[in-house]
Amino acid sequence: MRVSKTEEGIKLILSLWTERKTEFHGKYYHSKGGILEPKPIQKPHPPLLFGGAGPRMLKLAGTYGDIIFLPPEIKPSINDAKAIVRKAAKESKRTTRFAFAATSPSNIGGNSDSKYDPKTHLEAVLEAQKNECDYFVLSFPEDALLKSVSDFAREMMR
Numbered sequence: 001m002r003v004s005k006t007e008e009g010i011k012l013i014l015s016l017w018t019e020r021k022t023e024f025h026g027k028y029y030h031s032k033g034g035i036l037e038p039k040p041i042q043k044p045h046p047p048l049l050f051g052g053a054g055p056r057m058l059k060l061a062g063t064y065g066d067i068i069f070l071p072p073e074i075k076p077s078i079n080d081a082k083a084i085v086r087k088a089a090k091e092s093k094r095t096t097r098f099a100f101a102a103t104s105p106s107n108i109g110g111n112s113d114s115k116y117d118p119k120t121h122l123e124a125v126l127e128a129q130k131n132e133c134d135y136f137v138l139s140f141p142e143d144a145l146l147k148s149v150s151d152f153a154r155e156m157m158r
Contacts, residue, residue, distance in 0.1 A: 003054070003056040003057055003060060004027070004028070005028045006057075006060065007060055007064075008026040008027065008028050008029055009028070009029060010048065010060075010064050011024070011026070012024050012026070012029050012031060014045060014064075015031075015034075016031070016034055016035075016036040017036065017039060017040050017045040017046070018039070018044060018045060020035070021033050021034065021035055022034035022035070022036075047066035047067055048064055048065050048066050048067070049065070049066070049067045049068075049069060049101075050064070050065035050067070050068050050069065051068075051069035051071065052069075052071075053070075053071055053073070053074040053075060053081065055084055058081055058084040058085050058088070059084060059085075059087075059088040060088070061085050061088070061098075062084065062085035062086060062087065062088025062089040062091075062092065062094075062098075063088050063089065063092040063094065065085070065098055066096070066097075066098055066099070067098065067099050067100075067101050067134075067135060068085055068098060068099070068100050068101065069100075069101040069102075069103070069135075069137065070082070070100055070101065070102055070131075070133070071103065072102070072103060072124075078102075078131050079131075082100060082131075085098070085100075099133075099134035099135060100131070100132065100133045100134060100135070101133055101134070101135035101136065101137055102124070102127070102128035102131060102133040102135070102136055102137070103124070103136070103137040103138070103139055104120075104121050104124045104125075104136070104137070104138050104139045104140075118151070118152075118155045118156060121138075121152065121156065122156065124136075125156075138152070140152070
């Protein structure tokens with residue numbers, strides 16, 4: 001149901017972003033003469049970022065997504081997930097480009113001594129590059145955020 005609601009919501013949002021008035025009658029959402037002003041500056045609309053690992057969400061991402069975030073724990077493999085996205089894009093006859101995004105290992109829940117591990121982050125960046133990801137989302141432990149960001153900048157962004 002969540003994927004179905006998401007798809008319907010995307011259709012409604014895209015209509016609001018691109019049409020003068022929106023008439024929308026779906027199973028979950030309805031709009032009678034809906035108007036959204038001002039319209040987004042980005043054309044045809046702001047990029048849609050998708051995240052998810054399930055086959056239905058990956059298919060939805062291939063149909064509508066501009067940036068598809070592939071979580072590190074994704075099952076099937078990243079290559080299988082990308083194949084699902086590409087197949088859905090082809091089947092929907094989409095003509096616009098999309099890109100993939102990956103992330104760094106998560107250190108959520110660490111203690112005050114925790115910080116990111118430069119070797120692990122470098123491996124994640126190289127893996128994302130190997131997997132042809134155009135975007136990389138950094139994740140640092142909340143309780144050591146400033147130190148981790150500072151260490152990352154010093155050690156990785158030279």
